[in-house]
Amino acid sequence: MSEPSVGVYVHIPFCDRVCPYCDFAVVGGGVSADMQGRYVEALCQELAQRRDAFAGRRLDSLYFGGGTPSLLATGQIAQLVRSLREAFPEATADLEVTLEVNPSTLERDRLPGFREAGVNRLSIGIQSFDDQVLKRLGRAHLADEGRKTLAAARRAGFDNLSLDLLFAAPGQSLAQLEADLQETVAFAPEHVSTYELVVEAGTPFALADRRGQLERADSDAAADMVEAIDAALGSIGLAAYELTNYALSGRESAHNQRYWKREPVLGLGVGAWSSDPAGEGAPHGARLANTRSLPDYLDRTQRGDPASVSREVLAASTARAETVFLALRTQVGLDAARFARGFGGPPRTWYGGEIDELVRNGLLLESPEGDLRVSARGRMLMDLVCERFVEVVDEVPFD
Ligand code: SF4
Incomplete structure:
Protein backbone atom coordinates (compact mmCIF):
# COMPACT_ATOMS: atom_id res chain seq x y z
CA MET A 1 0.00 0.00 0.00
CA TYR A 259 -6.04 12.49 -12.00
CA TRP A 260 -6.09 9.25 -13.96
CA LYS A 261 -5.54 7.23 -10.78
CA ARG A 262 -8.14 9.32 -8.89
CA GLU A 263 -5.64 10.34 -6.24
CA PRO A 264 -6.31 13.40 -4.04
CA VAL A 265 -5.52 16.79 -5.52
CA LEU A 266 -5.79 20.12 -3.71
CA GLY A 267 -6.82 22.76 -6.24
CA LEU A 268 -6.19 26.39 -5.30
CA GLY A 269 -7.32 29.53 -7.08
CA VAL A 270 -10.09 30.78 -9.33
CA GLY A 271 -12.00 27.95 -11.01
CA ALA A 272 -9.76 25.23 -9.52
CA TRP A 273 -11.11 21.77 -8.75
CA SER A 274 -10.10 19.62 -5.77
CA SER A 275 -10.46 15.89 -5.22
CA ASP A 276 -10.61 15.51 -1.47
CA PRO A 277 -9.64 12.15 0.03
CA ALA A 278 -12.20 9.76 1.47
CA GLY A 279 -13.43 10.80 4.90
CA GLU A 280 -16.44 10.80 7.17
CA GLY A 281 -19.64 11.01 5.12
CA ALA A 282 -17.63 10.70 1.89
CA PRO A 283 -16.25 7.14 1.70
CA HIS A 284 -15.22 7.63 -1.95
CA GLY A 285 -13.99 11.18 -1.62
CA ALA A 286 -15.50 14.51 -2.63
CA ARG A 287 -15.00 16.92 -5.51
CA LEU A 288 -14.98 20.65 -4.89
CA ALA A 289 -15.21 23.42 -7.50
CA ASN A 290 -13.99 26.94 -6.76
CA THR A 291 -15.76 30.08 -7.93
CA ARG A 292 -14.82 31.09 -11.49
CA SER A 293 -15.08 34.80 -10.70
CA LEU A 294 -11.86 36.57 -9.75
CA PRO A 295 -13.57 39.33 -7.65
CA ASP A 296 -15.66 36.68 -5.87
CA TYR A 297 -12.54 34.60 -5.19
CA LEU A 298 -10.69 37.58 -3.71
CA ASP A 299 -13.72 38.53 -1.55
CA ARG A 300 -14.27 35.01 -0.28
CA THR A 301 -10.65 34.39 0.71
CA GLN A 302 -10.38 37.82 2.34
CA ARG A 303 -13.49 37.10 4.45
CA GLY A 304 -12.07 33.68 5.36
CA ASP A 305 -14.92 31.92 3.49
CA PRO A 306 -14.37 28.83 1.34
CA ALA A 307 -13.53 29.56 -2.29
CA SER A 308 -15.53 26.49 -3.35
CA VAL A 309 -19.06 26.95 -4.66
CA SER A 310 -19.96 23.28 -4.94
CA ARG A 311 -19.04 20.06 -3.20
CA GLU A 312 -19.96 16.72 -4.72
CA VAL A 313 -19.79 13.70 -2.44
CA LEU A 314 -18.95 10.89 -4.82
CA ALA A 315 -21.44 8.04 -4.91
CA ALA A 316 -19.86 4.57 -5.08
CA SER A 317 -21.28 4.09 -8.60
CA THR A 318 -19.70 7.33 -9.83
CA ALA A 319 -16.35 6.55 -8.21
CA ARG A 320 -16.29 3.03 -9.73
CA ALA A 321 -17.17 4.25 -13.22
CA GLU A 322 -14.58 7.03 -13.07
CA THR A 323 -11.92 4.64 -11.84
CA VAL A 324 -12.54 2.37 -14.81
CA PHE A 325 -12.71 4.90 -17.61
CA LEU A 326 -9.87 7.07 -16.35
CA ALA A 327 -7.62 4.00 -16.04
CA LEU A 328 -8.63 2.87 -19.53
CA ARG A 329 -7.27 6.15 -20.90
CA THR A 330 -3.80 5.04 -19.80
CA GLN A 331 -1.44 2.60 -21.43
CA VAL A 332 -1.21 0.45 -18.28
CA GLY A 333 -4.99 0.26 -17.98
CA LEU A 334 -7.03 -0.88 -14.99
CA ASP A 335 -5.41 -2.93 -12.23
CA ALA A 336 -8.21 -5.28 -11.14
CA ALA A 337 -6.64 -6.04 -7.74
CA ARG A 338 -6.31 -2.32 -6.89
CA PHE A 339 -9.91 -1.78 -8.00
CA ALA A 340 -11.05 -4.64 -5.74
CA ARG A 341 -9.19 -3.12 -2.77
CA GLY A 342 -11.05 0.17 -3.30
CA PHE A 343 -14.53 -1.18 -3.99
CA GLY A 344 -14.74 -4.63 -2.44
CA GLY A 345 -14.85 -6.64 -5.67
CA PRO A 346 -13.20 -6.92 -9.11
CA PRO A 347 -14.57 -4.92 -12.09
CA ARG A 348 -16.66 -7.88 -13.27
CA THR A 349 -18.79 -7.62 -10.10
CA TRP A 350 -20.47 -4.55 -11.66
CA TYR A 351 -19.45 -4.54 -15.32
CA GLY A 352 -19.43 -8.21 -16.43
CA GLY A 353 -21.84 -7.63 -19.33
CA GLU A 354 -20.06 -4.49 -20.53
CA ILE A 355 -16.64 -6.16 -20.37
CA ASP A 356 -17.87 -9.21 -22.32
CA GLU A 357 -19.40 -7.02 -25.02
CA LEU A 358 -16.36 -4.77 -25.41
CA VAL A 359 -13.97 -7.76 -25.49
CA ARG A 360 -16.18 -9.45 -28.09
CA ASN A 361 -16.11 -6.31 -30.24
CA GLY A 362 -12.34 -6.09 -30.07
CA LEU A 363 -12.30 -2.83 -28.11
CA LEU A 364 -11.07 -4.15 -24.77
CA LEU A 365 -8.37 -6.62 -23.67
CA GLU A 366 -8.74 -8.58 -20.43
CA SER A 367 -5.87 -10.42 -18.74
CA PRO A 368 -6.35 -13.70 -16.84
CA GLU A 369 -6.14 -11.63 -13.61
CA GLY A 370 -9.02 -9.41 -14.80
CA ASP A 371 -6.83 -6.38 -15.60
CA LEU A 372 -8.32 -4.30 -18.44
CA ARG A 373 -6.77 -2.32 -21.29
CA VAL A 374 -8.25 -0.84 -24.45
CA SER A 375 -7.13 -2.31 -27.78
CA ALA A 376 -5.72 -0.11 -30.57
CA ARG A 377 -9.24 0.01 -32.04
CA GLY A 378 -10.71 0.78 -28.62
CA ARG A 379 -8.33 3.69 -28.26
CA MET A 380 -9.75 5.23 -31.44
CA LEU A 381 -13.30 4.71 -30.15
CA MET A 382 -12.63 5.74 -26.56
CA ASP A 383 -15.89 7.67 -26.14
CA LEU A 384 -17.83 4.55 -27.01
CA VAL A 385 -15.83 2.47 -24.51
CA CYS A 386 -16.23 5.02 -21.68
CA GLU A 387 -19.96 5.33 -22.24
CA ARG A 388 -20.41 1.67 -21.34
CA PHE A 389 -19.10 2.31 -17.83
CA VAL A 390 -20.92 5.52 -17.01
CA GLU A 391 -23.91 4.78 -14.88
CA VAL A 392 -26.82 7.05 -14.07
CA VAL A 393 -26.01 8.51 -10.69
CA ASP A 394 -29.03 7.99 -8.50
CA GLU A 395 -27.90 9.94 -5.48
CA VAL A 396 -28.10 13.71 -5.04
CA PRO A 397 -24.48 14.72 -5.66
CA PHE A 398 -24.38 18.34 -4.42
CA ASP A 399 -24.85 19.68 -0.96
S1 SF4 B 1 -6.75 32.28 -23.05
FE1 SF4 B 1 -5.36 31.17 -24.41
S2 SF4 B 1 -3.39 31.23 -23.34
FE2 SF4 B 1 -4.96 31.77 -21.83
S3 SF4 B 1 -5.48 29.81 -20.84
FE3 SF4 B 1 -6.94 30.12 -22.50
S4 SF4 B 1 -6.01 29.00 -24.24
FE4 SF4 B 1 -4.37 29.31 -22.72
Whole structure:
Protein backbone atom coordinates (compact mmCIF):
# COMPACT_ATOMS: atom_id res chain seq x y z
CA MET A 1 0.00 0.00 0.00
CA SER A 2 1.54 3.36 -0.94
CA GLU A 3 1.75 6.15 1.61
CA PRO A 4 -1.09 8.74 1.41
CA SER A 5 -0.08 11.61 -0.84
CA VAL A 6 -1.39 14.85 -2.26
CA GLY A 7 -0.83 16.77 -5.48
CA VAL A 8 -1.43 20.50 -5.61
CA TYR A 9 -2.78 22.44 -8.58
CA VAL A 10 -2.49 26.24 -8.43
CA HIS A 11 -4.57 28.15 -10.97
CA ILE A 12 -3.26 31.52 -12.14
CA PRO A 13 -6.09 33.03 -14.23
CA PHE A 14 -4.30 35.87 -16.02
CA CYS A 15 -3.64 35.89 -19.77
CA ASP A 16 -2.43 38.56 -22.15
CA ARG A 17 -5.56 37.99 -24.18
CA VAL A 18 -8.29 35.37 -24.22
CA CYS A 19 -8.05 32.87 -27.08
CA PRO A 20 -11.38 32.42 -28.94
CA TYR A 21 -11.62 28.69 -28.12
CA CYS A 22 -10.76 28.96 -24.42
CA ASP A 23 -13.31 28.14 -21.74
CA PHE A 24 -10.93 28.06 -18.76
CA ALA A 25 -11.39 30.47 -15.85
CA VAL A 26 -9.25 33.28 -17.28
CA VAL A 27 -9.02 37.06 -17.23
CA GLY A 28 -7.59 38.76 -20.35
CA GLY A 29 -5.55 41.93 -20.61
CA GLY A 30 -2.54 40.84 -18.54
CA VAL A 31 -2.23 41.59 -14.84
CA SER A 32 -1.12 44.60 -12.76
CA ALA A 33 1.51 44.29 -10.05
CA ASP A 34 -1.13 45.16 -7.45
CA MET A 35 -3.47 42.40 -8.64
CA GLN A 36 -0.58 39.89 -8.73
CA GLY A 37 0.16 40.63 -5.08
CA ARG A 38 -3.49 40.39 -4.02
CA TYR A 39 -3.95 37.13 -5.86
CA VAL A 40 -0.86 35.49 -4.37
CA GLU A 41 -2.00 36.57 -0.91
CA ALA A 42 -5.46 35.09 -1.58
CA LEU A 43 -3.88 31.78 -2.68
CA CYS A 44 -1.92 31.64 0.59
CA GLN A 45 -5.14 32.30 2.54
CA GLU A 46 -6.94 29.53 0.71
CA LEU A 47 -4.02 27.16 1.34
CA ALA A 48 -4.22 27.91 5.07
CA GLN A 49 -7.96 27.14 5.04
CA ARG A 50 -7.73 23.94 3.03
CA ARG A 51 -4.49 22.24 4.07
CA ASP A 52 -6.06 20.36 7.00
CA ALA A 53 -8.23 18.31 4.61
CA PHE A 54 -4.94 16.81 3.33
CA ALA A 55 -3.00 16.82 6.62
CA GLY A 56 -0.19 14.30 6.99
CA ARG A 57 -0.03 13.56 3.27
CA ARG A 58 3.22 13.48 1.33
CA LEU A 59 3.45 16.21 -1.30
CA ASP A 60 3.79 14.31 -4.57
CA SER A 61 3.47 16.97 -7.29
CA LEU A 62 3.03 20.68 -7.67
CA TYR A 63 1.52 22.22 -10.79
CA PHE A 64 1.07 25.89 -11.68
CA GLY A 65 -1.51 26.08 -14.47
CA GLY A 66 -3.71 28.68 -15.99
CA GLY A 67 -4.25 31.05 -17.53
CA THR A 68 -0.63 31.98 -17.80
CA PRO A 69 1.18 31.38 -14.50
CA SER A 70 4.45 32.65 -15.93
CA LEU A 71 2.93 36.16 -15.88
CA LEU A 72 3.62 36.10 -12.12
CA ALA A 73 7.00 37.41 -10.95
CA THR A 74 9.63 34.79 -10.20
CA GLY A 75 9.66 35.88 -6.54
CA GLN A 76 5.92 35.19 -6.30
CA ILE A 77 6.30 31.69 -7.70
CA ALA A 78 9.16 31.17 -5.20
CA GLN A 79 6.91 32.38 -2.37
CA LEU A 80 4.13 29.97 -3.40
CA VAL A 81 6.52 27.01 -3.71
CA ARG A 82 7.89 27.82 -0.24
CA SER A 83 4.42 28.13 1.32
CA LEU A 84 3.28 24.86 -0.20
CA ARG A 85 6.38 23.01 0.96
CA GLU A 86 5.86 24.43 4.47
CA ALA A 87 2.22 23.35 4.43
CA PHE A 88 3.24 19.82 3.40
CA PRO A 89 6.68 19.24 4.96
CA GLU A 90 6.87 15.61 3.75
CA ALA A 91 7.60 15.65 0.03
CA THR A 92 8.58 13.10 -2.59
CA ALA A 93 12.31 13.23 -3.38
CA ASP A 94 12.77 15.15 -6.65
CA LEU A 95 9.31 16.65 -6.26
CA GLU A 96 7.93 17.48 -9.72
CA VAL A 97 7.17 21.21 -9.88
CA THR A 98 5.60 22.20 -13.20
CA LEU A 99 4.93 25.69 -14.52
CA GLU A 100 2.90 26.40 -17.64
CA VAL A 101 4.59 28.95 -19.89
CA ASN A 102 3.39 30.71 -23.02
CA PRO A 103 5.89 31.86 -25.63
CA SER A 104 6.64 35.56 -25.03
CA THR A 105 9.69 37.71 -24.44
CA LEU A 106 8.63 38.62 -20.91
CA GLU A 107 8.19 35.02 -19.85
CA ARG A 108 11.40 33.92 -21.60
CA ASP A 109 13.44 36.36 -19.57
CA ARG A 110 12.02 34.91 -16.36
CA LEU A 111 12.90 31.28 -17.03
CA PRO A 112 16.20 31.22 -15.06
CA GLY A 113 14.38 32.85 -12.13
CA PHE A 114 11.61 30.26 -12.23
CA ARG A 115 14.26 27.55 -12.07
CA GLU A 116 15.80 29.18 -9.00
CA ALA A 117 12.28 29.36 -7.51
CA GLY A 118 12.16 25.55 -7.54
CA VAL A 119 10.36 24.87 -10.83
CA ASN A 120 11.93 21.82 -12.51
CA ARG A 121 9.48 21.14 -15.33
CA LEU A 122 7.93 23.48 -17.91
CA SER A 123 4.80 22.89 -19.92
CA ILE A 124 5.11 25.19 -22.93
CA GLY A 125 2.02 26.25 -24.89
CA ILE A 126 3.53 25.93 -28.37
CA GLN A 127 0.29 24.66 -29.99
CA SER A 128 1.79 24.88 -33.51
CA PHE A 129 4.91 26.01 -35.36
CA ASP A 130 2.78 27.38 -38.20
CA ASP A 131 1.94 31.11 -38.14
CA GLN A 132 -1.21 30.58 -40.16
CA VAL A 133 -2.53 27.99 -37.70
CA LEU A 134 -1.58 30.15 -34.70
CA LYS A 135 -3.35 33.17 -36.18
CA ARG A 136 -6.51 31.18 -36.86
CA LEU A 137 -6.41 29.96 -33.26
CA GLY A 138 -6.17 33.58 -32.10
CA ARG A 139 -2.98 32.87 -30.15
CA ALA A 140 -0.94 35.83 -28.90
CA HIS A 141 2.36 34.40 -30.22
CA LEU A 142 3.88 33.48 -33.57
CA ALA A 143 5.99 30.40 -34.34
CA ASP A 144 9.35 32.11 -33.84
CA GLU A 145 8.41 33.11 -30.30
CA GLY A 146 7.78 29.44 -29.62
CA ARG A 147 11.15 28.39 -31.01
CA LYS A 148 12.95 31.05 -28.98
CA THR A 149 11.13 29.99 -25.80
CA LEU A 150 12.11 26.35 -26.28
CA ALA A 151 15.76 27.32 -26.82
CA ALA A 152 15.68 29.64 -23.79
CA ALA A 153 14.21 26.87 -21.63
CA ARG A 154 17.10 24.55 -22.47
CA ARG A 155 19.62 27.38 -21.92
CA ALA A 156 18.07 27.99 -18.49
CA GLY A 157 18.85 24.35 -17.66
CA PHE A 158 15.39 22.74 -17.87
CA ASP A 159 15.86 19.09 -18.81
CA ASN A 160 12.19 18.16 -18.40
CA LEU A 161 10.08 19.96 -20.98
CA SER A 162 6.57 19.29 -22.14
CA LEU A 163 5.13 20.83 -25.32
CA ASP A 164 1.44 21.39 -25.92
CA LEU A 165 0.43 20.69 -29.52
CA LEU A 166 -3.07 21.39 -30.77
CA PHE A 167 -4.47 19.48 -33.74
CA ALA A 168 -7.62 19.53 -35.87
CA ALA A 169 -7.39 23.32 -35.62
CA PRO A 170 -9.61 25.29 -38.01
CA GLY A 171 -8.37 24.79 -41.55
CA GLN A 172 -5.29 22.84 -40.43
CA SER A 173 -4.16 20.27 -43.01
CA LEU A 174 -2.45 16.96 -42.25
CA ALA A 175 0.67 18.35 -43.98
CA GLN A 176 0.71 21.33 -41.58
CA LEU A 177 0.45 19.02 -38.59
CA GLU A 178 3.22 16.82 -40.00
CA ALA A 179 5.44 19.88 -40.27
CA ASP A 180 4.68 20.69 -36.60
CA LEU A 181 5.59 17.12 -35.71
CA GLN A 182 8.86 17.28 -37.65
CA GLU A 183 9.88 20.35 -35.71
CA THR A 184 8.82 18.75 -32.43
CA VAL A 185 10.84 15.63 -33.21
CA ALA A 186 13.90 17.76 -34.06
CA PHE A 187 13.61 19.55 -30.70
CA ALA A 188 13.21 16.20 -28.85
CA PRO A 189 11.20 17.18 -25.76
CA GLU A 190 10.76 14.78 -22.86
CA HIS A 191 6.95 15.03 -22.98
CA VAL A 192 4.21 16.14 -25.39
CA SER A 193 0.55 16.77 -24.60
CA THR A 194 -1.69 16.83 -27.66
CA TYR A 195 -5.14 18.40 -27.78
CA GLU A 196 -7.75 17.99 -30.43
CA LEU A 197 -9.53 21.31 -30.79
CA VAL A 198 -12.85 21.12 -28.99
CA VAL A 199 -15.39 23.85 -29.70
CA GLU A 200 -16.75 24.69 -26.26
CA ALA A 201 -20.18 26.27 -25.83
CA GLY A 202 -20.14 29.98 -25.10
CA THR A 203 -16.78 30.67 -26.80
CA PRO A 204 -16.31 32.87 -29.91
CA PHE A 205 -15.41 29.69 -31.82
CA ALA A 206 -18.80 28.19 -30.91
CA LEU A 207 -20.51 31.26 -32.35
CA ALA A 208 -18.40 31.12 -35.54
CA ASP A 209 -19.20 27.40 -35.81
CA ARG A 210 -22.93 28.06 -35.54
CA ARG A 211 -22.62 30.60 -38.34
CA GLY A 212 -20.74 28.07 -40.47
CA GLN A 213 -17.58 30.17 -40.36
CA LEU A 214 -15.30 27.60 -38.71
CA GLU A 215 -13.56 25.14 -40.99
CA ARG A 216 -13.47 22.02 -38.81
CA ALA A 217 -11.69 18.72 -39.36
CA ASP A 218 -14.02 15.71 -39.64
CA SER A 219 -13.49 12.60 -37.52
CA ASP A 220 -11.58 10.74 -40.28
CA ALA A 221 -9.15 13.64 -40.69
CA ALA A 222 -8.71 13.84 -36.91
CA ALA A 223 -8.04 10.06 -36.76
CA ASP A 224 -5.35 10.43 -39.48
CA MET A 225 -3.77 13.17 -37.38
CA VAL A 226 -3.68 10.94 -34.30
CA GLU A 227 -1.91 8.26 -36.36
CA ALA A 228 0.63 10.82 -37.59
CA ILE A 229 1.23 11.99 -34.00
CA ASP A 230 1.73 8.42 -32.72
CA ALA A 231 4.21 7.62 -35.50
CA ALA A 232 6.25 10.83 -35.22
CA LEU A 233 6.49 10.92 -31.42
CA GLY A 234 7.08 7.17 -31.26
CA SER A 235 10.11 7.67 -33.53
CA ILE A 236 11.87 9.57 -30.72
CA GLY A 237 10.80 7.20 -27.97
CA LEU A 238 7.79 9.15 -26.70
CA ALA A 239 5.15 6.56 -25.85
CA ALA A 240 1.44 7.32 -25.53
CA TYR A 241 1.22 6.57 -21.80
CA GLU A 242 -2.24 8.11 -21.90
CA LEU A 243 -4.67 8.77 -24.73
CA THR A 244 -3.22 12.18 -25.63
CA ASN A 245 -0.01 12.36 -23.58
CA TYR A 246 3.38 11.10 -24.73
CA ALA A 247 6.59 10.79 -22.72
CA LEU A 248 10.00 9.26 -22.56
CA SER A 249 10.08 6.45 -20.02
CA GLY A 250 10.38 7.99 -16.55
CA ARG A 251 9.22 11.43 -17.73
CA GLU A 252 5.49 10.82 -17.45
CA SER A 253 3.76 13.70 -15.66
CA ALA A 254 3.33 12.86 -11.96
CA HIS A 255 0.61 15.49 -11.73
CA ASN A 256 -1.51 14.17 -14.62
CA GLN A 257 -1.20 10.61 -13.39
CA ARG A 258 -2.84 11.57 -10.12
CA TYR A 259 -6.04 12.49 -12.00
CA TRP A 260 -6.09 9.25 -13.96
CA LYS A 261 -5.54 7.23 -10.78
CA ARG A 262 -8.14 9.32 -8.89
CA GLU A 263 -5.64 10.34 -6.24
CA PRO A 264 -6.31 13.40 -4.04
CA VAL A 265 -5.52 16.79 -5.52
CA LEU A 266 -5.79 20.12 -3.71
CA GLY A 267 -6.82 22.76 -6.24
CA LEU A 268 -6.19 26.39 -5.30
CA GLY A 269 -7.32 29.53 -7.08
CA VAL A 270 -10.09 30.78 -9.33
CA GLY A 271 -12.00 27.95 -11.01
CA ALA A 272 -9.76 25.23 -9.52
CA TRP A 273 -11.11 21.77 -8.75
CA SER A 274 -10.10 19.62 -5.77
CA SER A 275 -10.46 15.89 -5.22
CA ASP A 276 -10.61 15.51 -1.47
CA PRO A 277 -9.64 12.15 0.03
CA ALA A 278 -12.20 9.76 1.47
CA GLY A 279 -13.43 10.80 4.90
CA GLU A 280 -16.44 10.80 7.17
CA GLY A 281 -19.64 11.01 5.12
CA ALA A 282 -17.63 10.70 1.89
CA PRO A 283 -16.25 7.14 1.70
CA HIS A 284 -15.22 7.63 -1.95
CA GLY A 285 -13.99 11.18 -1.62
CA ALA A 286 -15.50 14.51 -2.63
CA ARG A 287 -15.00 16.92 -5.51
CA LEU A 288 -14.98 20.65 -4.89
CA ALA A 289 -15.21 23.42 -7.50
CA ASN A 290 -13.99 26.94 -6.76
CA THR A 291 -15.76 30.08 -7.93
CA ARG A 292 -14.82 31.09 -11.49
CA SER A 293 -15.08 34.80 -10.70
CA LEU A 294 -11.86 36.57 -9.75
CA PRO A 295 -13.57 39.33 -7.65
CA ASP A 296 -15.66 36.68 -5.87
CA TYR A 297 -12.54 34.60 -5.19
CA LEU A 298 -10.69 37.58 -3.71
CA ASP A 299 -13.72 38.53 -1.55
CA ARG A 300 -14.27 35.01 -0.28
CA THR A 301 -10.65 34.39 0.71
CA GLN A 302 -10.38 37.82 2.34
CA ARG A 303 -13.49 37.10 4.45
CA GLY A 304 -12.07 33.68 5.36
CA ASP A 305 -14.92 31.92 3.49
CA PRO A 306 -14.37 28.83 1.34
CA ALA A 307 -13.53 29.56 -2.29
CA SER A 308 -15.53 26.49 -3.35
CA VAL A 309 -19.06 26.95 -4.66
CA SER A 310 -19.96 23.28 -4.94
CA ARG A 311 -19.04 20.06 -3.20
CA GLU A 312 -19.96 16.72 -4.72
CA VAL A 313 -19.79 13.70 -2.44
CA LEU A 314 -18.95 10.89 -4.82
CA ALA A 315 -21.44 8.04 -4.91
CA ALA A 316 -19.86 4.57 -5.08
CA SER A 317 -21.28 4.09 -8.60
CA THR A 318 -19.70 7.33 -9.83
CA ALA A 319 -16.35 6.55 -8.21
CA ARG A 320 -16.29 3.03 -9.73
CA ALA A 321 -17.17 4.25 -13.22
CA GLU A 322 -14.58 7.03 -13.07
CA THR A 323 -11.92 4.64 -11.84
CA VAL A 324 -12.54 2.37 -14.81
CA PHE A 325 -12.71 4.90 -17.61
CA LEU A 326 -9.87 7.07 -16.35
CA ALA A 327 -7.62 4.00 -16.04
CA LEU A 328 -8.63 2.87 -19.53
CA ARG A 329 -7.27 6.15 -20.90
CA THR A 330 -3.80 5.04 -19.80
CA GLN A 331 -1.44 2.60 -21.43
CA VAL A 332 -1.21 0.45 -18.28
CA GLY A 333 -4.99 0.26 -17.98
CA LEU A 334 -7.03 -0.88 -14.99
CA ASP A 335 -5.41 -2.93 -12.23
CA ALA A 336 -8.21 -5.28 -11.14
CA ALA A 337 -6.64 -6.04 -7.74
CA ARG A 338 -6.31 -2.32 -6.89
CA PHE A 339 -9.91 -1.78 -8.00
CA ALA A 340 -11.05 -4.64 -5.74
CA ARG A 341 -9.19 -3.12 -2.77
CA GLY A 342 -11.05 0.17 -3.30
CA PHE A 343 -14.53 -1.18 -3.99
CA GLY A 344 -14.74 -4.63 -2.44
CA GLY A 345 -14.85 -6.64 -5.67
CA PRO A 346 -13.20 -6.92 -9.11
CA PRO A 347 -14.57 -4.92 -12.09
CA ARG A 348 -16.66 -7.88 -13.27
CA THR A 349 -18.79 -7.62 -10.10
CA TRP A 350 -20.47 -4.55 -11.66
CA TYR A 351 -19.45 -4.54 -15.32
CA GLY A 352 -19.43 -8.21 -16.43
CA GLY A 353 -21.84 -7.63 -19.33
CA GLU A 354 -20.06 -4.49 -20.53
CA ILE A 355 -16.64 -6.16 -20.37
CA ASP A 356 -17.87 -9.21 -22.32
CA GLU A 357 -19.40 -7.02 -25.02
CA LEU A 358 -16.36 -4.77 -25.41
CA VAL A 359 -13.97 -7.76 -25.49
CA ARG A 360 -16.18 -9.45 -28.09
CA ASN A 361 -16.11 -6.31 -30.24
CA GLY A 362 -12.34 -6.09 -30.07
CA LEU A 363 -12.30 -2.83 -28.11
CA LEU A 364 -11.07 -4.15 -24.77
CA LEU A 365 -8.37 -6.62 -23.67
CA GLU A 366 -8.74 -8.58 -20.43
CA SER A 367 -5.87 -10.42 -18.74
CA PRO A 368 -6.35 -13.70 -16.84
CA GLU A 369 -6.14 -11.63 -13.61
CA GLY A 370 -9.02 -9.41 -14.80
CA ASP A 371 -6.83 -6.38 -15.60
CA LEU A 372 -8.32 -4.30 -18.44
CA ARG A 373 -6.77 -2.32 -21.29
CA VAL A 374 -8.25 -0.84 -24.45
CA SER A 375 -7.13 -2.31 -27.78
CA ALA A 376 -5.72 -0.11 -30.57
CA ARG A 377 -9.24 0.01 -32.04
CA GLY A 378 -10.71 0.78 -28.62
CA ARG A 379 -8.33 3.69 -28.26
CA MET A 380 -9.75 5.23 -31.44
CA LEU A 381 -13.30 4.71 -30.15
CA MET A 382 -12.63 5.74 -26.56
CA ASP A 383 -15.89 7.67 -26.14
CA LEU A 384 -17.83 4.55 -27.01
CA VAL A 385 -15.83 2.47 -24.51
CA CYS A 386 -16.23 5.02 -21.68
CA GLU A 387 -19.96 5.33 -22.24
CA ARG A 388 -20.41 1.67 -21.34
CA PHE A 389 -19.10 2.31 -17.83
CA VAL A 390 -20.92 5.52 -17.01
CA GLU A 391 -23.91 4.78 -14.88
CA VAL A 392 -26.82 7.05 -14.07
CA VAL A 393 -26.01 8.51 -10.69
CA ASP A 394 -29.03 7.99 -8.50
CA GLU A 395 -27.90 9.94 -5.48
CA VAL A 396 -28.10 13.71 -5.04
CA PRO A 397 -24.48 14.72 -5.66
CA PHE A 398 -24.38 18.34 -4.42
CA ASP A 399 -24.85 19.68 -0.96
S1 SF4 B 1 -3.39 31.23 -23.34
FE1 SF4 B 1 -4.37 29.31 -22.72
S2 SF4 B 1 -5.48 29.81 -20.84
FE2 SF4 B 1 -4.96 31.77 -21.83
S3 SF4 B 1 -6.75 32.28 -23.05
FE3 SF4 B 1 -5.36 31.17 -24.41
S4 SF4 B 1 -6.01 29.00 -24.24
FE4 SF4 B 1 -6.94 30.12 -22.50
